[in-house]
Amino acid sequence: MTLSKTSLNRRSFLKVSALAGGGLFLSVGWLAGCKPGSKEAALGMPEEWFRINGFIRIGENGLITIMSPNPEGGQNVKTGMPMIVAEELDADWSKVVVEQAPLDTDNFTRQFIGGSQAIRMGWNVLRQAGATARQLLVNAAAQTWDVPANEITTESGYVIHTASRKKAHYGEMASLAATLPLPENVQLKDRKDYKIIGTARKNVDAKKIVTGKPLFGVDYKKEGMLYAMIIHPPAHGLRLKSFDASEATGMPGIKDVFQVKSHQDDYERTFFDTTSFTDTVAIVGNSTWEVMNAKKAVKVEWEEFSTYEESRDWNGRKEKRTIPAGLEDEQEQLRKMGIAAKNARTVRKDGNPEDAFRSAAKVIERTYNGPFLAHNCMEPMNFFAHVNGDKVECAGPLQKPELTEQALSSRLGIPIENIHIDMTRLGGGYGRRSYAHWLIEAAVISQKVNAPIKLIYSREDDMTGGIYRPMYQATYRAALDKDNNLIGFHVNAGGLVEPPLYADRFPAGSVENYLAEEWTVASNITVGSFRAPRSNFIAAAEQSFLDEIAEAIGKDPIDFRLELLKKAKENPIGQNNDYDPVRYAGVLELVKEKSNWEQVPAGISRGVSAYFCHNSYAAQVVDLKIENGQVKVEKVVQAVDCGLIINPDAARNLCEGCVVDGIGTAMYGELKFNQGAPDRSNFDRYRMIRMSEAPKVIETYFVESQIEPTGLGEPGYPPVFAALANALYQATGKRLYQQPFAPQLS
Amino acid sequence: MATFNLNINGKTQIVDVDPNTPILWVLRDHLDLVGTKYGCGIAQCGSCTVIMDGNAVRSCSIPVSAAEGTKITTIEGLSEKGDHPVQKAWMEHDVPQCGYCQAGQIMSAVALLDNNPNPSDTDIDNAMNGNICRCGTYVRIKKAIKTAANS
Ligand code: FES
Ligand code: FES
Numbered sequence: 001m002t003l004s005k006t007s008l009n010r011r012s013f014l015k016v017s018a019l020a021g022g023g024l025f026l027s028v029g030w031l032a033g034c035k036p037g038s039k040e041a042a043l044g045m046p047e048e049w050f051r052i053n054g055f056i057r058i059g060e061n062g063l064i065t066i067m068s069p070n071p072e073g074g075q076n077v078k079t080g081m082p083m084i085v086a087e088e089l090d091a092d093w094s095k096v097v098v099e100q101a102p103l104d105t106d107n108f109t110r111q112f113i114g115g116s117q118a119i120r121m122g123w124n125v126l127r128q129a130g131a132t133a134r135q136l137l138v139n140a141a142a143q144t145w146d147v148p149a150n151e152i153t154t155e156s157g158y159v160i161h162t163a164s165r166k167k168a169h170y171g172e173m174a175s176l177a178a179t180l181p182l183p184e185n186v187q188l189k190d191r192k193d194y195k196i197i198g199t200a201r202k203n204v205d206a207k208k209i210v211t212g213k214p215l216f217g218v219d220y221k222k223e224g225m226l227y228a229m230i231i232h233p234p235a236h237g238l239r240l241k242s243f244d245a246s247e248a249t250g251m252p253g254i255k256d257v258f259q260v261k262s263h264q265d266d267y268e269r270t271f272f273d274t275t276s277f278t279d280t281v282a283i284v285g286n287s288t289w290e291v292m293n294a295k296k297a298v299k300v301e302w303e304e305f306s307t308y309e310e311s312r313d314w315n316g317r318k319e320k321r322t323i324p325a326g327l328e329d330e331q332e333q334l335r336k337m338g339i340a341a342k343n344a345r346t347v348r349k350d351g352n353p354e355d356a357f358r359s360a361a362k363v364i365e366r367t368y369n370g371p372f373l374a375h376n377c378m379e380p381m382n383f384f385a386h387v388n389g390d391k392v393e394c395a396g397p398l399q400k401p402e403l404t405e406q407a408l409s410s411r412l413g414i415p416i417e418n419i420h421i422d423m424t425r426l427g428g429g430y431g432r433r434s435y436a437h438w439l440i441e442a443a444v445i446s447q448k449v450n451a452p453i454k455l456i457y458s459r460e461d462d463m464t465g466g467i468y469r470p471m472y473q474a475t476y477r478a479a480l481d482k483d484n485n486l487i488g489f490h491v492n493a494g495g496l497v498e499p500p501l502y503a504d505r506f507p508a509g510s511v512e513n514y515l516a517e518e519w520t521v522a523s524n525i526t527v528g529s530f531r532a533p534r535s536n537f538i539a540a541a542e543q544s545f546l547d548e549i550a551e552a553i554g555k556d557p558i559d560f561r562l563e564l565l566k567k568a569k570e571n572p573i574g575q576n577n578d579y580d581p582v583r584y585a586g587v588l589e590l591v592k593e594k595s596n597w598e599q600v601p602a603g604i605s606r607g608v609s610a611y612f613c614h615n616s617y618a619a620q621v622v623d624l625k626i627e628n629g630q631v632k633v634e635k636v637v638q639a640v641d642c643g644l645i646i647n648p649d650a651a652r653n654l655c656e657g658c659v660v661d662g663i664g665t666a667m668y669g670e671l672k673f674n675q676g677a678p679d680r681s682n683f684d685r686y687r688m689i690r691m692s693e694a695p696k697v698i699e700t701y702f703v704e705s706q707i708e709p710t711g712l713g714e715p716g717y718p719p720v721f722a723a724l725a726n727a728l729y730q731a732t733g734k735r736l737y738q739q740p741f742a743p744q745l746s
Numbered sequence: 747m748a749t750f751n752l753n754i755n756g757k758t759q760i761v762d763v764d765p766n767t768p769i770l771w772v773l774r775d776h777l778d779l780v781g782t783k784y785g786c787g788i789a790q791c792g793s794c795t796v797i798m799d800g801n802a803v804r805s806c807s808i809p810v811s812a813a814e815g816t817k818i819t820t821i822e823g824l825s826e827k828g829d830h831p832v833q834k835a836w837m838e839h840d841v842p843q844c845g846y847c848q849a850g851q852i853m854s855a856v857a858l859l860d861n862n863p864n865p866s867d868t869d870i871d872n873a874m875n876g877n878i879c880r881c882g883t884y885v886r887i888k889k890a891i892k893t894a895a896n897s
Contacts (some may be wrong), residue, residue, distance in 0.1 A: 211781070218780070378844070691887070695885065
């Protein structure tokens with residue numbers, strides 16, 4: 001056991017608030033309307049709940065509710081995080097029900113999705129929450145039975161005193177436990193004693209999902225609720241000039257049509273506030289269909305805006321940015337990127353790369369391009385809001401509730417204490433729901449019509465609304481000496497509007513002479529986090545390039561990478577290398593073994609790739625063939641090192657998703673601009689991977705690890721782009737430098 | 747506005763709506779059956795799939811006026827207790843990630859198996875290709891369909 005000082009803040013340990021029966025429990029949150037799932041029903045609701053801390057409530061009958069602090073968007077944290085609490089609490093998982101916590105900054109920290117960090121950052125807090133509660137129950141038993149606390153053990157929801165043969169379930173001690181002082185130190189379990197962590201536990205919401213229960217923001221309903229949609233500019237570079245709603249307002253079911261301003265002109269934006277379209281037109285009515293129809297009848301005039309400056313507060317650091325005027329086209333964007341690349345700034349330099357390239361016997365140079373991508377969460381952006389005087393109630397799917405709450409408070413002029421945000425399940429996030437302008441729009445609309453409303457974006461509004469994965473470009477150069485040693489490496493990478501580079505990642509640290517340069521191009525097209533930001537492009541470029549170098553020097557692509565990693569381990573070049581060469585090599589070695597790398601089955605083309613991001617490592621081997629001009633991915637074998645695994649089957653599911661999503665994006669994902677307008681707005685033209693295009697088999701292997709949990713929702717995504725490209729090269733003889741790949745294969 | 751008599755999940759439901767209203771919005775906004783999801787509105791994603799007279803259809807693209815006289819099953823009507831073989835297989839394989847597309851996936855799978863109890867991989871691909879899953883759960887969906895077929 002490890003002794004750990006309790007670091008949860010005092011407010012998470014409110015004294016017993018004998019919550020008045022199951023009724024109150026059910027009234028928490030908006031799911032009140034839906035019947036308890038079969039598990040709750042079978043277990044029977046307790047008469048009374050005792051709140052042990054912000055995370056845990058225990059009923060007098062032993063039923064335990066564990067609050068899941070973070071929003072759930074498919075990463076399965078709503079199962080995984082409570083598993084960690086339950087482990088240290090020594091609870092019986094079959095008597096645990098999980099509830100989504102609302103945004104509650106007093107009780108929880110870091111309630112957001114992003115960067116695959118929920119489990120990693122929550123690890124200590126969650127364990128302590130469980131262990132502290134367990135200790136309180138032990139102390140309560142000690143007092144009740146008048147025996148020393150250190151003679152009491154716990155097991156699966158029971159406190160036990162063996163000597164006196166006393167045993168009680170947690171529910172019997174809960175009311176006393178909730179009144180006891182907090183222990184100063186708590187014991188954390190040894191890993192060998194884990195009974196819940198590391199075992200496969202089913203998704204706690206599975207039943208609700210497969211029976212169609214209201215779980216998502218779009219499903220939210222409240223008495224008297226109206227439906228709202230917005231019209232935003234059809235192109236970036238335009239803003240609202242005027243609108244004529246005379247026809248629309250007379251249409252059936254329509255209550256009101258008006259302008260919505262999501263931020264005041266002098267508002268200082270922070271990281272996740274977007275500048276896409278501040279002024280929109282809202283249509284409010286009795287039903288979605290009526291609003292959709294009326295929307296078509298609103299006549300809007302748009303105008304080009306002029307170049308302006310915007311100031312941002314990046315966590316205390318102030319920055320001014322110029323947002324250029326104009327209606328952009330792809331050709332123009334590429335031209336600007338070409339110019340910017342020539343004026344890149346150096347972000348890392350080791351050795352003497354200029355000399356290395358001058359003296360090289362051979363130089364390989366390749367340029368890679370990646371297009372804008374839309375997130376395309378299957379649940380379109382939406383939010384419920386009810387502004388009632390100076391009280392605000394909101395519910396819906398979002399990734400960064402804490403930050404959004406501040407922006408909302410500032411926009412409405414209502415203090416944060418008066419704002420309540422319930423977090424519904426997210427029908428996908430992938431970064432898009434970090435930019436919650438729709439929540440602010442919803443609240444502004446509700447305030448104006450003085451009624452609860454649900455704002456929903458149509459698919460078209462969603463896909464053309466900005467916040468794209470940036471458009472990227474990277475040029476790689478490798479210098480080889482006459483003996484085919486890699487003596488120099490140069491990457492020049494940039495994007496519109498953000499650069500994709502991680503200069504300190506592999507192969508930095510493994511090449512004597514290394515140069516990394518980056519650049520950006522300003523644009524009025526808004527970009528944002530997209531599953532594995534930056535890595536989602538740069539991994540594809542870098543890992544395709546390494547494949548090409550390996551081929552040029554006649555080395556096996558895995559051996560080539562392992563040799564570089566060996567150098568990085570034994571004799572690292574430069575400072576700040578941002579990866580662990582041992583863990584990196586570990587996934588390559590594991591994938592090599594599990595894929596049977598050297599024995600390529602007849603008719604199969606094979607490619608490999610590996611990458612490090614979000615503190616984890618992933619390597620993939622893609623096996624494919626081309627049949628009647630169609631790419632058939634027969635099998636993907638992947639090795640992942642994300643530290644300790646909480647819920648292995650759920651982890652595997654997430655890694656499989658990374659592979660499918662990555663292959664789909666690499667093959668088909670793209671969005672271009674004509675005169676500032678996206679060239680596609682729905683799934684008829686924005687191609688998404690479908691069942692017949694998904695790999696037939698995906699095998700996922702985890703490196704056995706003693707390290708604390710690291711990221712999982714993203715690390716498997718970036719490398720698969722290149723594993724696919726490298727396999728396609730084996731199949732077609734054609735290197736792919738431009739995403740998406742599919743248009744180049746026909 | 748007009749009145750429509752609908753047979754949904756074995757129950758008669760009367761709604762008074764614009765005849766062009768897609769079945770999807772009648773279900774979601776007027777009948778509180780929100781299990782059927784909106785994803786694209788143009789019959790491209792399958793989120794809104796329901797079973798109409800035995801076939802999987804995209805409820806976003808069929809007006810309510812075409813629904814009278816038909817029998818419609820939604821995800822809520824598949825089983826009383828969530829124990830339809832397809833639902834059970836979905837839970838056994840822990841298919842969902844975000845879960846948003848899954849009601850549509852399940853309805854497509856149910857219609858497939860009702861019409862073809864032992865589908866081949868190609869049959870499954872053909873029946874399921876209209877259902878997009880951005881989370882990428884296709885491999886598990888296929889496994890779950892096979893499990894359900896064998897049960
Ligand atoms: S919402 Fe009907 S197919 Fe997409
Ligand atoms: S599970 Fe998320 S879209 Fe399918």
